[in-house]
Amino acid sequence: MKLLAFVCERSALRAAREARELGAWPEELELVAVPCSGRIDVLHITGALTRGYAGVLVVGCHEEACEFVQGNLVARRRVEYLRRLLEQAGVDPGRVRMELASPAGAPRLARAARELVAEISCRTGGKGEEA
Amino acid sequence: MAARGVLVLGGGVAGMAAALSLAAMDFEVTLVEKAAVPGGRAVGYACKATDRCLHCGVCLASDLAEELAASPVVLRTGTRLEGLEGRPGDFRATVTGAELAVGALVVATGLAPAPAAGWPDLGYGRLDAVITASELEERCRRQGPPAARRVAFVQCVGSRNPAWGKGYCSEVCCPYALRLGLGLVAEAAAEVTVFFNDLQTAGKSMATAREQARKGLRLVQGVPSRAAGVAAGVELQFEDVRAGGVRREGFDLVVLSTGIWPGPDTAALARLLGINTGPTGFFAGHPGQSWRSSRPGIYLAGSCQKPRGIADSIAHGRAAAAQVAADLEEVRSA
Amino acid sequence: MKVEVAVVGAGPSGLSCAAALVRLGRKVAVLEAAEATGGTLRAAPGYLAPAAEGRTRLQTLQAAAGPAALLTGHPAGSLSGGPGAFRLEAGNRRLTAGAVVLASGVRRRLSPADHGLEPAYNLLGLSDMARLLADPQASLGRLRGRRVAFFLDVSAPDSLRQQAAAMHLGIAVRRQLAAEVLWFGRDLKVAGDGLEARYREARDLGVTFFRDAGRPPMLTATAGGYRVWAWPEEGGEPVEVAIDLAVLDEREEPCLPQWDLGPRRENSRLGHRSPRPGIFVTGSLRADLDLEGCLVDGVAAAAVADAFLRGLDGLVRAEVDAPRCARCLTCVRLCPHRAMAIAWYREADRAAAKVDKAACRGCGVCVAACPALAITLTTCPDEDIYRQLESGGRTT
Numbered sequence: 001m002k003l004l005a006f007v008c009e010r011s012a013l014r015a016a017r018e019a020r021e022l023g024a025w026p027e028e029l030e031l032v033a034v035p036c037s038g039r040i041d042v043l044h045i046t047g048a049l050t051r052g053y054a055g056v057l058v059v060g061c062h063e064e065a066c067e068f069v070q071g072n073l074v075a076r077r078r079v080e081y082l083r084r085l086l087e088q089a090g091v092d093p094g095r096v097r098m099e100l101a102s103p104a105g106a107p108r109l110a111r112a113a114r115e116l117v118a119e120i121s122c123r124t125g126g127k128g129e130e131a
Numbered sequence: 132m133a134a135r136g137v138l139v140l141g142g143g144v145a146g147m148a149a150a151l152s153l154a155a156m157d158f159e160v161t162l163v164e165k166a167a168v169p170g171g172r173a174v175g176y177a178c179k180a181t182d183r184c185l186h187c188g189v190c191l192a193s194d195l196a197e198e199l200a201a202s203p204v205v206l207r208t209g210t211r212l213e214g215l216e217g218r219p220g221d222f223r224a225t226v227t228g229a230e231l232a233v234g235a236l237v238v239a240t241g242l243a244p245a246p247a248a249g250w251p252d253l254g255y256g257r258l259d260a261v262i263t264a265s266e267l268e269e270r271c272r273r274q275g276p277p278a279a280r281r282v283a284f285v286q287c288v289g290s291r292n293p294a295w296g297k298g299y300c301s302e303v304c305c306p307y308a309l310r311l312g313l314g315l316v317a318e319a320a321a322e323v324t325v326f327f328n329d330l331q332t333a334g335k336s337m338a339t340a341r342e343q344a345r346k347g348l349r350l351v352q353g354v355p356s357r358a359a360g361v362a363a364g365v366e367l368q369f370e371d372v373r374a375g376g377v378r379r380e381g382f383d384l385v386v387l388s389t390g391i392w393p394g395p396d397t398a399a400l401a402r403l404l405g406i407n408t409g410p411t412g413f414f415a416g417h418p419g420q421s422w423r424s425s426r427p428g429i430y431l432a433g434s435c436q437k438p439r440g441i442a443d444s445i446a447h448g449r450a451a452a453a454q455v456a457a458d459l460e461e462v463r464s465a
Numbered sequence: 466m467k468v469e470v471a472v473v474g475a476g477p478s479g480l481s482c483a484a485a486l487v488r489l490g491r492k493v494a495v496l497e498a499a500e501a502t503g504g505t506l507r508a509a510p511g512y513l514a515p516a517a518e519g520r521t522r523l524q525t526l527q528a529a530a531g532p533a534a535l536l537t538g539h540p541a542g543s544l545s546g547g548p549g550a551f552r553l554e555a556g557n558r559r560l561t562a563g564a565v566v567l568a569s570g571v572r573r574r575l576s577p578a579d580h581g582l583e584p585a586y587n588l589l590g591l592s593d594m595a596r597l598l599a600d601p602q603a604s605l606g607r608l609r610g611r612r613v614a615f616f617l618d619v620s621a622p623d624s625l626r627q628q629a630a631a632m633h634l635g636i637a638v639r640r641q642l643a644a645e646v647l648w649f650g651r652d653l654k655v656a657g658d659g660l661e662a663r664y665r666e667a668r669d670l671g672v673t674f675f676r677d678a679g680r681p682p683m684l685t686a687t688a689g690g691y692r693v694w695a696w697p698e699e700g701g702e703p704v705e706v707a708i709d710l711a712v713l714d715e716r717e718e719p720c721l722p723q724w725d726l727g728p729r730r731e732n733s734r735l736g737h738r739s740p741r742p743g744i745f746v747t748g749s750l751r752a753d754l755d756l757e758g759c760l761v762d763g764v765a766a767a768a769v770a771d772a773f774l775r776g777l778d779g780l781v782r783a784e785v786d787a788p789r790c791a792r793c794l795t796c797v798r799l800c801p802h803r804a805m806a807i808a809w810y811r812e813a814d815r816a817a818a819k820v821d822k823a824a825c826r827g828c829g830v831c832v833a834a835c836p837a838l839a840i841t842l843t844t845c846p847d848e849d850i851y852r853q854l855e856s857g858g859r860t861t
Contacts, residue, residue, distance in 0.1 A: 004858060010734075014193055022273060030858030035845050039829030044850055051854055062184040065733040067194075068828035069740045069801035078833070102178030103193035107275030108318065155772035156489075186733045194734070291661060298665065302656040329676070331656035333625030334753045335731065341623060352676075373678040373699045419522050419760060421658075437658065443758070445736065450485075450764035453771065457488030 001121055003029045004048045005057040005113065007101075008037045010067050012059035014103035019110035026110075026117040029057070037061070037098075038071025042082045045096055055095045055120040057113065062100045072100065095120060134220045134234040134463045135159050137455055139204075140212055140400075143171020144441055145433020146239030147195040148448030149455075150204045153237075156456045161205045161233070163226050169206060170196045171241055173441050177271035179310035181317035181343060186336040187310050188441035195445070215404055219428030220462030234462060235455045238404070238414060238424065239432040239448060240396060245289020245297070245389040253285060253387060254358030260365045261358055261385045264304070267311055276319040279384035283367055284308040285355055286327040290390030299411055301390030301438045305331035308388045309344040316347050324349040324382070326369055336442065358385060391438035404429055413437050422451040430455055466534065468494040470770055471553055471562035473541045473722065476504020477513065477526065477756060478748025479568030481763025482770075484529035489771050493533035494562070496555045498540035502527060504570060506756075509595030511637055512630045513756040516599060522756065541569070541722040547804075548743030548823035549777050563777070564770045567739070568763065569720040570749040576716050579620040582684055587691070590715045591615075591630045598637050608644045611709040614693060617650030619681055620716045625753045627714045628654035632663045634712070639670045646672040647706065649682045649695055658757035675704065684711060719750050728801055737766045741803050742824045745770050782827035782844050783820045789839035790817035796831035796840060805831060 003026075007013040013033045019025040030053075034040055037060030048056045058079050060072030076098050083093035097116055101109040135158055139150040142164030150162045162169065173192035179185045199206070207226060214225035215236065224231045247255035247263045254261040262270075264284075270277060286308060290301040308325055309332070315321040325348055332341040344350070355369040364383040371378055393412040401408045407425040409415040416436045417423035424431050432451040433444035472483045475497035486493045495502070503523050505512050510519030542554035544565070553560040575590035582588060589597070597603040615631040617624075628650065635646045646667075653676060655661040668674070675682070675695045682695040683703075691711050694703040727740025737745045747766035748759050787810040796805045796818050804824035809816050818831075818839070829842045841847075 002857070004854070010194065011190065014197070032850060032853040032858050034829065034850065035842075036828035036830065039833055039842065039845060039850075041833035044833075044847075044854075047851060048854055061190075061734070062178075062180045064184040064186070064731050065180070065190055067734045068826060068830065069730075069732060069735070070728050071801070071828045071830050074799065074830050074834070100180070102180055102184075102190050104176060104189040104272060105178035105180065107271070107273065108178070111275065152768045152772060155775060156768075157775070184733055186731065188733060190733060191736070291655070293665075298661060300655040300657075300661045305656070329653040329655060331654060332652060333623050333628070333654050333656060336733075336752065337623070338731070352678075373697075375698060375701070419525055421757060421761065422764070442736070442752075443761070446765035447761050448765075449737075449768040450761045453485045453489060453764050453768035456768075456771075457485065457490075460490060461488075 001028055001054045001124065002052070003055040003057065003117060003120060004032060004053040005029050005059055006032050006034055006037065006040045006044065007059045008061060009033050009035055011061040011103050012101040012109060015101045015106045015109045018106035019113070022106060024107065024110035026114050028117055029113050036066070036068045036071035037075035038068060040075055040078070042078055045082055049095065054124055055097070055116055057116055058098045059101050059109065060098070062102055065102065092123060094123065134459050136161065136231065136233040137235050137237065138163060138224050138231055138233040139237045139239060141171070141239035141241055141435070142166070142169030142206070143239060143241045143433060143444070144173050144192050144195055145241070145444040145448035146171070146237070147199050148445040149237045149239055149432045149452045151195065151198055151202055152449045152452035153455060154202050154204050156452070158456065158459070161207060161231055163210045163212060164206070164208045165211050167208050169199060169208060172265070175272055176268045177314070179314045181313050183339055185310045185313065185340040187307070188336070191441055191445060212400070212403065220459065222428060234459045235428050235430065236404070237430045237432050237451050237455060238400070238435055240394045240400060240435045242391045242434040242438070243394050245392050247288060247387045247389050250288060252357045253288065253355070254360070254365060254385070255387055258358060258360045258365055260383060261387065264307060264311065264386050264388045267386050271311070271314065276315050276321070277384060278319055280321055281364070281382045282312070282315055282321045282323045282384045282386065283382040284312055284323065284325045284386045284388055286325065286388045287354055288387045288389045289392060291328060297390065297392065297411065299438070300331065302331065303438060303440045304388040304390055306337055306340065306440065308386070309348065310340050311386070312348050313340060313343050322349070324351055326351050326354050328352070328354055391434060394435055397435065420454070422447060422454055466494060466558060467561045468492045468534065469563045469774060470566060471496060471551070471560055472566045472568055474504065474567070474569035474720070474748070475502035475535065475537070476568060476570045476748065477506050477522065478570070478759040478763040479504070480526040480530045481760045482566050482568055482747055482767045483533045484526060485764040485767035486771065487530065487532045489767065491771065494560055495530065495533050495535050496539045496541045497535065497537045500538050502530070502535055502537060509592055509599055511598050511633055512592055512595035515633055516637065544722065544724045547821045551743065563774050564743045564745065566745045566747055566766050566770055567750055568748045569722070571717040572720050573715040573717055575713060576620050577713065580616060580684055580713055582686065585686065587710050589710065589712050591627055591634065591712060592715060594634050594712045595630065598634065598641065605642055608638070608642045608710065610643065610645070612645045612647065612707065613638050613710045613712060614647040614649060614708040615712045616682065617648070617714050618652065620714045622651065624714065624717065625654050625657055625755060626749065629657050629660055629755050632660065632667055635672050636663065636667050636670060639667070639672055647708065648672060648674045649677065649693070651677055651679070651681070657755040660755070721750070725803060727803055737769045740801050742826060743773060777823050779822070780844070781822050782825045782842060783829070783832060784841050784843060785818045785820060786839045786841070787813035787815060787817035789837050791837040791839070792817060793836060795834050795836065799834050800831055801828070802826050
């Protein structure tokens with residue numbers, strides 16, 4: 001099972017790197033870096049799902065801490081929209097999730113990442129919990 | 132070429148901000164940092180967002196560190212300043228293993244947290260459950276908040292007492308304590324008490340934290356005088372100023388909000404550079420232009436001049452950079 | 466008039482910023498709505514600092530900002546254009562500026578109703594008190610031996626600036642007028658430059674401080690004064706005092722020109738930048754700063770604006786394929802930096818969305834939203850994202 005996280009370069013990428021150094025990052029969760037979470041559109045996420053990723057995490061900056069003012073909010077709206085679409089299409093919307101992170105918040109992001117991995121591996125009957 | 136070169140001493144947020152501003156203004160900047168990596172204290176602090184950003188500014192330290200790595204600033208870590216000769220526009224600075232020709236020097240050597248062990252009654256070093264706020268920061272940064280249910284923050288440790296020569300407010304401790312406390316409530320479901328003398332909650336950046344703290348934290352006016360080890364943690368004795376009377380209460384974790392003291396090298400560096408320190412031991416800034424030291428060609432940035440938080444230190448670093456650039460242009464055209 | 470930077474507001478931060486830009490060799494214009502420069506420092510030198518210090522600072526600032534074009538009596542009007550070439554109307558003048566620094570501060574307004582009171586002659590705002598103290602014509606002599614009380618944390622809770630002002634003014638009232646001074650507020654603020662020392666000075670001069678336990682004091686008008694009930698202890702008995710003059714804190718509203726500054730919200734990351742590239746914010750408008758803070762902040766904003774002007778010919782981040790553009794305005798609406806507008810493309814012979822490359826910061830919000838797939842982010846094109854997807858993401 002593999003999962004994907006779209007991470008914003010200004011926050012989530014740095015937090016994820018740090019979590020990886022601290023050994024807290026789940027190995028199944030691969031990273032794709034973008035300048036801002038607002039760069040990610042619905043097609044990128046569905047693209048990941050059709051390429052065999054079991055789950056997709058979009059990580060932006062905390063509210064009121066986005067370098068690009070509201071890229072994170074735009075991203076959150078898109079993720080919510082896609083989750084509704086997935087539900088209507090009969091795909092488990094839990095496979096797509098949005099998280100907010102800070103470059104100084106590695107433990108919190110890592111915990112969210114492990115939760116996602118655990119939950120999805122549970123739902124898909126994957127190889128079980130890693131974390 | 133000396134007049135194009137600037138030496139920035141100290142790689143904390145103020146030093147990084149000054150160096151990056153100068154580099155953006157096309158100066159040749161060397162950043163000297165005594166530690167092995169740049170970033171200073173703030174790069175090791177934790178994000179304090181609860182369900183909302185509390186505007187603690189720690190992410191700014193990370194932004195500066197990334198920007199620095201991608202900038203033309205020459206970084207010399209594990210390096211100290213050993214000597215300085217010359218005059219504004221034409222200094223020769225000796226740093227560990229090298230000599231540099233620079234036009235100006237920005238001192239951004241930062242602060243030292245008040246030594247918590249200096250208050251033995253508060254139990255630091257004697258009781259395991261008594262830690263400093265910087266220790267809590269580091270722990271939160273690397274592992275997340277500790278699992279302690281009853282947590283107390285003790286404010287003004289090393290601040291606001293002329294008897295220690297520290298008759299000033301350190302300005303940053305109330306904001307960081309409230310934010311850290313809110314983080315513990317949000318992420319570890321702790322019950323947090325903050326013991327204060329006067330709560331410093333001013334400022335736009337504190338708006339969210341202030342509002343959440345008044346709802347989610349127990350704020351007690353009266354700073355504990357004594358900590359005793361008991362079976363279930365630490366017992367604090369304090370005078371409750373508003374409700375009246377001396378009381379005792381038990382906690383699982385006690386966090387000492389240590390104030391900002393001048394950095395350990397301040398006095399020696401002042402002698403080496405021939406610049407003044409003020410009555411509280413920080414480098415003395417020029418009245419109305421706190422980023423200028425008492426000696427032309429040497430500038431001050433950040434908490435080495437007076438206690439400053441992250442955002443204020445960055446602003447001060449940038450202000451110092453603007454002055455350096457202006458003065459060096461003048462030297463060149465003279 | 467063509468300048469490199471237009472500074473809006475000639476208070477301490479605006480003057481400090483203008484002076485720093487002048488020192489950096491920039492051509493600067495300062496727009497000030499009032500008839501003279503100085504802002505609060507001029508109107509009431511004792512508000513931001515002890516009066517003598519305030520006057521010295523003001524003189525230094527005015528001298529240093531001298532070489533800038535000081536357009537007093539010129540409030541900032543409409544703004545158009547973009548970074549590198551903002552067009553700005555100010556009174557009867559038109560300016561072109563590469564960058565704009567907003568230092569227009571706050572407007573203070575006395576609001577007795579917040580304290581449950583009606584306006585009265587013996588009810589002043591902090592800035593009124595500061596103005597009176599600076600006015601040699603004001604007959605304040607009759608306050609000798611009377612009781613003057615300051616009330617904080619009501620109209621402007623948690624304001625560092627106003628608490629500092631009350632401290633400076635309280636000391637002045639005590640020293641100059643030999644009046645008895647009382648202070649009422651929720652939390653005593655000492656986290657400012659030299660403020661702790663001022664507090665100790667006030668205390669040593671006999672200023673009495675009442676900190677309330679969450680319940681603000683109650684005032685009622687009496688013949689010639691006020692009666693005050695304050696609750697310094699939680700659930701305790703109130704302290705009752707008669708006073709002759711009440712000085713109240715004031716509401717503060719930002720003085721913002723009617724410009725589109727992009728999405729307005731607090732933001733940790735922006736610092737001196739506004740959401741719109743090329744427009745910067747400094748001073749009281751940006752944060753609750755004391756005088757020292759304003760002086761630093763103005764110079765810091767100058768450094769940021771100067772660096773911005775040097776980087777104006779930066780890289781092209783987003784590009785529109787004009788023939789594909791559906792002109793739906795999604796990108797125009799969504800761009801947080803106001804870098805998108807509909808413009809004529811001569812080569813395509815049609816109108817389409819166009820990126821102002823000086824304003825674009827490369828977030829890609831428009832790229833992801835464009836229903837016609839007409840926008841490319843050169844710094845992170847779709848192919849890059851899909852390549853990362855195919856290759857199993859990043860490993861470092």
